[in-house]
Amino acid sequence: MEGSDQEKVITAIKEKYEDEILHIEAPYNFLTITIKKEKVVEIIHYLYNHLDTKFQFLTTLGGIHFPEVNQIVVMYQLHNLVNNQRIRLKVYLPAENPVIPTITGIFAGANWLERETYDFFGVIFEGHPNLKRILNVDEMIIYPMRKEYPLEDQTREDKNDTMFGR
Amino acid sequence: MSGMEKVATNTKSSVGMSEKPEGYEGIGFFATSLEKVVGMARKNSIWPLPFATSCCGIEFMATMGAHYDLARFGSERLSFSPRQADLLMVMGTIAKKMGPVLRQVYEQMAEPRWVLSVGACASSGGIFDTYSVLQGIDRIIPVDVYVPGCPPRPEQIIDGIIKIQHLVETESLRRRDSKEYKTMLNKYGIE
Numbered sequence: 370m371e372g373s374d375q376e377k378v379i380t381a382i383k384e385k386y387e388d389e390i391l392h393i394e395a396p397y398n399f400l401t402i403t404i405k406k407e408k409v410v411e412i413i414h415y416l417y418n419h420l421d422t423k424f425q426f427l428t429t430l431g432g433i434h435f436p437e438v439n440q441i442v443v444m445y446q447l448h449n450l451v452n453n454q455r456i457r458l459k460v461y462l463p464a465e466n467p468v469i470p471t472i473t474g475i476f477a478g479a480n481w482l483e484r485e486t487y488d489f490f491g492v493i494f495e496g497h498p499n500l501k502r503i504l505n506v507d508e509m510i511i512y513p514m515r516k517e518y519p520l521e522d523q524t525r526e527d528k529n530d531t532m533f534g535r
Numbered sequence: 536m537s538g539m540e541k542v543a544t545n546t547k548s549s550v551g552m553s554e555k556p557e558g559y560e561g562i563g564f565f566a567t568s569l570e571k572v573v574g575m576a577r578k579n580s581i582w583p584l585p586f587a588t589s590c591c592g593i594e595f596m597a598t599m600g601a602h603y604d605l606a607r608f609g610s611e612r613l614s615f616s617p618r619q620a621d622l623l624m625v626m627g628t629i630a631k632k633m634g635p636v637l638r639q640v641y642e643q644m645a646e647p648r649w650v651l652s653v654g655a656c657a658s659s660g661g662i663f664d665t666y667s668v669l670q671g672i673d674r675i676i677p678v679d680v681y682v683p684g685c686p687p688r689p690e691q692i693i694d695g696i697i698k699i700q701h702l703v704e705t706e707s708l709r710r711r712d713s714k715e716y717k718t719m720l721n722k723y724g725i726e
Contacts, residue, residue, distance in 0.1 A: 504632075504667075505631075505632070505666075505667060506631050506632045509666075511666070513666045513667070518666070520664075520665055520666075521664045521665065
């Protein structure tokens with residue numbers, strides 16, 4: 370996205386939600402805005418309808434765990450299909466209690482993406498119609514993509530240091 | 536009993552036939568144990584159920600194809616219903632979520648049943664040493680023969696089938712009723 374287009378988007382958000390913005394950056398020229406969690410649904414809805422933004426397509430949504438700051442990020446990627454512009458929104462949540470409102474009211478396609486984020490990171494999406502595990506077994510008691518869990522299966526006894534250098 | 540003598544097991548036909556089991560033959564009769572006849576019949580008519588989840592399944596397709604031709608060993612008739620299958624061939628990574636499905640397929644098979652675990656993933660989890668993958672199907676069902684390889688070549692799969700055939704041929708008719716067998720199944724929580 371061109372710098373001037375990015376400015377337009379930033380101006381559009383700042384018009385109404387300047388207080389909600391925590392950080393703005395553009396790594397690899399990809400506009401990324403970190404916002405507070407309280408008005409995330411409102412902001413996404415606003416970006417959906419605003420004539421300068423029209424982000425009416427949800428490319429993806431997912432989690433990122435940052436163990437060093439003990440926080441989980443919920444990341445949204447939105448696409449304006451009219452002007453072919455993209456934007457990334459980030460919301461930082463505390464890892465002990467990651468709760469954020471659902472955006473299934475705006476994008477029905479967010480349903481499974483939010484379930485996946487719940488499944489792998491344990492993020493609770495308040496108001497989600499069917500928040501349960503989607504890919505992992507229902508009996509799983511951990512959120513496996515959090516970095517506090519080691520990659521290998523810990524229930525395995527036969528792969529030990531003598532043979533596999535674990 | 537002068538007419539009785541041990542029968543040679545070779546046949547003269549140019550078409551390879553199954554070898555006669557050990558027994559006694561005279562004019563108009565052949566005597567052997569039922570176990571051996573049943574073993575011979577079962578060995579050469581195994582109906583496999585292919586449970587193929589990944590690349591080992593592709594190798595199995597080659598094994599079934601004209602070039603390697605598993606039909607030569609009496610296993611050309613695949614059974615896609617577990618209720619009619621004799622041999623469960625597990626080929627590929629079994630995710631933990633797939634575990635109960637595999638187990639149900641095994642439970643639906645009628646005795647006698649055998650299990651062939653093809654490839655590193657089915658046998659041990661393979662390279663997928665991770666939270667979502669079952670670390671070897673022998674954690675949920677008993678396995679008779681393991682075929683190593685990632686994936687194994689068709690020759691190796693055939694070798695595994697021949698080893699299964701040997702088990703089928705030599706198995707005692709009463710084995711499935713034995714206490715040891717039931718204890719073994721109970722260890723897996725089956726029945």
